[in-house]
Amino acid sequence: MGRKKNFLDFIPIISDKYSWEIKNGIVVIAMTHKGFFSKIAQLAAKTPKVSFVDLDEYGSYIWQQIDGEKTVGDIALLLREKYGDESEPLYNRLVNYMQVLFNNKFIVYKGSR
Numbered sequence: 449m450g451r452k453k454n455f456l457d458f459i460p461i462i463s464d465k466y467s468w469e470i471k472n473g474i475v476v477i478a479m480t481h482k483g484f485f486s487k488i489a490q491l492a493a494k495t496p497k498v499s500f501v502d503l504d505e506y507g508s509y510i511w512q513q514i515d516g517e518k519t520v521g522d523i524a525l526l527l528r529e530k531y532g533d534e535s536e537p538l539y540n541r542l543v544n545y546m547q548v549l550f551n552n553k554f555i556v557y558k559g560s561r
Contacts, residue, residue, distance in 0.1 A: 454521075455520055455543060455546075456519060456520050456521030456524065456539075457519050457520070457521065458519060458520050458546075458557045458558075459516065459517065459518065459519050459520075459557060459558035460514045460518075460520065460523075460546060460549070460550075460555045460556070460557055460558075461514065461516045461555060461556050461557065461558055462511070462514050462516075462554070462555055463553055463554055463555055463556055465553060466478060466479055466480075466554060468511075470508070470512075473505070473508065474502055474503060474504075474505070474508050475502075475503040475507065475508040475511045475512065476500050476501070476502050476503075477500070477501040477503070477554060478498050478499075478500055479498065479499045479500070479501060480498050506527070506531070506535075506541075506545075507545065509526075509527070509530065509531075510523060510527070510542070510545060510546075511549075513526055514555060516558065520542065520543070520546055523542065524538055524539060524542050527542065
C-alpha cells in the first residue's frame with residue numbers, strides 16, 4: 449500500500465509560461481495567446497494577443513510566497529499569520545485557490561513537471 453500524499457506537503461512553482469509583475473501591490477499575470485486557434489480569433493474577432501489577469505489581495509500574497517521551496521502548508525501558516533481570522537476557512541480556501549492556479553497552468557508542483 450502506497451502512502452497517500454498530503455496536499456499541504458506539495459511545493460508549488462510559478463510556471464515559466466507566463467510573465468507577471470506587481471502593480472500597486474497586486475500581481476498581474478500576462479497571458480500571451482498562442483497557437484492556431486488563437487491566431488484565427490485574433491484576426492477574425494480582433495481578440496487581444498495578450499490578456500492580463502489581476503489577482504486579488506489574498507491571491508497576490510499567495511503568489512508572492514510561491515518560491516519553489518515553501519509547501520502549501522507553509523503558505524497556509526503565513527496566510528494565517530498575516531490575515532488571522534480573515535483567512536478562515538483557511539485550508540479550504542487555499543486548496544481551492546491553488547487548484548485554480550494549477551488548472552489554469554499558472555503553477556506546477558515540484559516533481560510533477
